[in-house]
Amino acid sequence: MxxxxxxxxxxxxxxxxxxxxxxxxxxxxxxxxxxxxxxxxxxIKPCGGAIPPRAIRDFDIPNHLIVARINAARMISPTDKEVDMPVENGFVGMVDRDxxxxxxxxxxxxxxxxxxxxxxxxxxxxxxxxxxxxxxxxxxxxxxxxxxxxxxxxxxxxxxxxxxxxxxxxxxxxxPCVFAYHEIVEAPKGEVAKYDGQRCDVVYNGRFSPDFYSWIFPHGDKVSIGTGSAHKGFSLRGSVAELRAATGFDKVKTIRREGAPIPxxxxxxxxxxxxxxxxxxxxxxxxxxxxxxxxxxxxxxxxxxxxxxxxxxxxxxxxxxxxxxxxxxxxxxxxWILGIMQYFWYSSDKRREKFVKICQDKDVQRLTWESYMNKELVRRDPLAHVRIFFKDLAHLFGFARA
Incomplete structure (x- = not known):
């Protein structure tokens, strides 16, 4: 003491x-x-619970706290198109915040x-x-x-x-804040057809969030299902209930519910x-x-x-x-870059659809994961950044096919 x-x-x-x-x-x-x-x-703060390898290294996080090791993210568009982004050379750790x-x-x-x-x-x-x-x-x-x-x-x-x-x-x-809400539920045992305990699902759909995104994140024997929005009149509880019904998670037991503002x-x-x-x-x-x-x-x-x-x-x-x-x-x-991205790409379902489409690009996937895992911008492949820049412009101006 x-x-x-x-x-x-x-x-x-x-x-x-x-x-x-x-x-x-x-x-x-x-x-x-x-x-x-x-x-x-x-x-207990409502939180997806993801930590990158950089956090595990820098802050000496012991293995017993990692309840799931994520090897992919699935981006889901407003029209239910799915884009898988596999994690290469590592994993994303999931922790239970309590x-x-x-x-x-x-x-x-x-x-x-x-x-x-x-x-x-x-x-x-x-x-x-x-x-x-x-x-x-x-x-x-x-x-x-x-x-x-x-x-x-x-x-x-x-x-x-x-x-x-x-x-x-x-x-x-x-x-300024987004208000986040999630429900911790039991991990499904066959009730949810598309569930994968090593994959995070990220849902970009104005039906579930008009200005942010919703998520389904595995936590070993539990799952975090949540959403966020800065719109005061938007029902976060109603959104999560609808998301659970749409994905089959309404069939599993709810353990607890949590909500809080996120800056x-x-x-x-x-x-x-x-x-x-x-x-x-x-x-x-x-x-x-x-x-x-x-x-x-x-x-x-x-x-x-x-x-x-x-x-x-x-x-x-x-x-x-x-x-x-x-x-x-x-x-x-x-x-700053992420703020611009959120402001533009999350503003409508039309743009969310294009954003998920961009996530199919292998350059985007590789640079996204490398930056996320190591918490620094990737500078060793400038040509990949140039390619992404022009692909983004094509999507912005509607030249790319959705």
Missing amino acids: ASMDSAGIFDVVVVGGGPAGATAAHDLARQGRTVALLDKAGR VFDEFLRGRAAEAGAERLTGSFEAVERDADGVTVVTWTPKGAPDGTTPLRLRTRCVIGADGARSQVGKQTVPGAEKI LKPLKKWDNGRDVVLAGDAAGVVAPASGEGIYYAMLCGRLAAESAAEFVATGDPRALATARKRFMKAHGRVF
Whole structure:
């Protein structure tokens, strides 16, 4: 357990114990920093649960957490045309978020972080200028006076509607979101004719999502079936029920249901210039178009931990801004490209049909998987990029046959 200094001050208090917060707490504790990890108990984020090999390597994810190894994705168009994209030279790992997140929190505690279970209340300042995080323990009766954690720095990793962000970082309250909903069901035992436990199905159909996509992702003995949309009037539950009926998954048992907002793009500012830096969904690091967030959240948590450690060591609040600078230098271009792709290709069923058609192209498949698996743009084959560019133009202007 972490010990505070003689003044009763933690180096860092991390609010939120998802992949970003737990990674930040783990990294800081391993460096010998005194860390408190505050998290609500029992919340499971709706998530397809996919992690690329880069995440497994960079964050030492043990094999027992990988509940399925995906070797292909099937893209399904509005007219039910199917395009298979086989994974070459590897696999996509699938994790169950309840088990995965708890493992990360437990690992942080083993490294020396102090785990606290309860609800964040506020970031305040003591009379001596020390930062204070107030919180209420889980199960405390109404009216309980919040407890206090004195700290040098706060990492806000408390989700897309981050209370830490709303209180401390200008603009954090305006983060645009897609609302995601999924149902975890038992894996079929013959009830679903086209189900493959080693393939992710991605459904591009305005009937199931007017502006995003829907999914069927295997998780070993379970399956995640979900959808997302930024349209407030769109029924996510109704959409998933319709998708299950259309695919035969209405015949299998439902285990649980979950929903949450998912940010659409990184915030322009992640820190308050004084003592707070955001990470994970709170910072908006979910990839547009794909909705992928676990790897980016863990990387963001690591970068936030590095910036917090630098700030604690130097006292220079400018260090807090380096988390965003480093992240955007590495991945800003990818997020920009994916944002344009989502804006254009997801805007109508006609365009979704063409998008799935493009996915048949072997250059597209190879470069997509190489970029996804390694989390960097592929530059070693410039001619393939040129070919894709002209093929995309043909589809944009209707020269290619659908």
